Amino acid sequence: MAKKAVTPGPRDERGVLQARILNSARQEFATHGWAxxxxxxxxxxxxxxxxxxxHYFGSKERLLDAATDPxxxxxxxxxxxxxxxxxELGTQLVRAVLGAWADDEIGPVLRAVVLTAAHDERTREKLRAVVERSLIGGSTLGTDETDRLRRSGLIASQLIGFALIRFIWRIEPVASMSEEDVxxxxxxNIQRYIDGDVVARPASTGGSGS
Structure with a gap:
């Protein structure tokens, strides 16, 4: 049986060990939560x-931060x-989300953040900050700030909900749809949030009074 690593080794080995610890931490936090x-x-x-x-992370708090940093x-x-x-923005946003969850570096972190957020308030705050910074904060949509936030928030809700169904809960047939079908x-739908009406319009009264 191989002996467990106890002390840091050469630089390359340290990188491998840190990555292994972080991968294990993501699984543990996602499954069991902070407590x-x-x-x-x-x-x-x-x-x-x-x-x-x-030695590498100092405390459980810092380990959680490192494991769930985007x-x-x-x-x-x-x-x-x-x-x-x-x-083209609607299509490219969907492709970006699909690509991120399939990515060996990004996917495990996204999964850990989403699952850990179900147990831990600090991680929920981090998830909220990530969404606000990336899916909402980066957009330049809308006619004013309120419209921008509304459109970006609806886009985020659609993409996050889709990710939960496909990648976290793995509900069929959505979980196994091809990228092109997705x-x-x-x-x-995403494009409608970009270009379409996202608030109710007053009904036209039409006609003339008697």
């Missing part, structure tokens, strides 16, 4: 000594997507 996760359980899942977890790659992807020509089904 139910222990450093010892994370270390056991990562096959390292608990002392090594403390990768810069995600923020850069969303920022670039918002710069897409308006007529884009064909979801992108027009």
């Amino acid at each position: 139910g996760t222990t450093i010892r359980a994370v270390a056991r899942a990562a096959d390292v000594d608990p002392a090594l977890v403390y 990768p810069a790659k995600w923020l850069e992807t969303v920022a670039a997507t918002w710069a897409t020509p308006r007529a 884009v064909a089904a979801v992108a027009p």
Whole structure:
């Protein structure tokens, strides 16, 4: 049986160990929440000594922060997507979300944040901040700030709800739809939030009085 890592090794090995610890932490926090996760359980899942977890991360609070920090790659992807020509924006936002969840770096973090947020208020605040910064804060939609926030919020609600059904709860047949089918089904709704009416219009009275 291989001996568990107890002390930091060479730089490359340290990077591998840190990644292993973070992957295990994401699984533990997502499954058991903040209160139910222990450093010892994370270390056991990562096959390292608990002392090594403390060496790299210092505390459970800092481990949670590191495990649920959104990768810069995600923020850069969303920022670039918002710069897409308006007529293509609905399609590209859907593709960006599909690509992010399939990405080996971004996907596990998104999953950990969403699942851990169900147990932990601090992570809910982090999830809220990520959504506000990326899916809402990056948009330039609307005729004024209220309209921008309304449209961006509706887009975020659609994309997050879709992600829950497809990637977290894995409800069929949505979970196994092809990317092209998803884009064909979801992108027009997103595009309507971009270009269409998102508030009720007064009914026309029409006709003339007697």
